[in-house]
Amino acid sequence: MSATNFSNCLSEDVDALAGALYTWCAERNIKLxxxxxxxxxxxxxxxxxxxxxxxxxxxxxxxxxxxH
Structure with missing residues (x-):
């Protein structure tokens, strides 16, 4: 895997995690x-x-x- 491909995958991972976290906290009025x-x-x-x-x-x- 090239450095560019690795960087793109890492960026997508961070985007997925950050997006879910921001959404979850915003829905519940929780400070990050x-x-x-x-x-x-x-x-x-x-x-x-x-x-x-x-x-x-x-x-x-x-x-x-x-x-649960």
């Missing part, structure tokens, strides 16, 4: 730099590593996790 925001970020990263690798998939997984 609060303890709750940091906890959600950690959970989102874990969900990403578990296979939820798009913003939509992450949001669905976060919503499902909230219901």
């Amino acid at each position: 730099r609060s303890q709750q925001g940091l906890s959600i970020a950690s959970i989102a990263i874990d969900l990403y590593h578990a296979g939820h690798q798009t913003q939509d998939a992450l949001l669905v997984a976060l919503h499902e996790r909230e219901l």
Whole structure:
């Protein structure tokens, strides 16, 4: 994989995680730099590593996790 392709993949990963995190926190009026925001970020990263690798998939997984 070239450096450009790696950079593009990394950028897409960050965009998916950030987008899901920003949306989740905005829906709940949670500040990103609060303890709750940091906890959600950690959970989102874990969900990403578990296979939820798009913003939509992450949001669905976060919503499902909230219901349990």
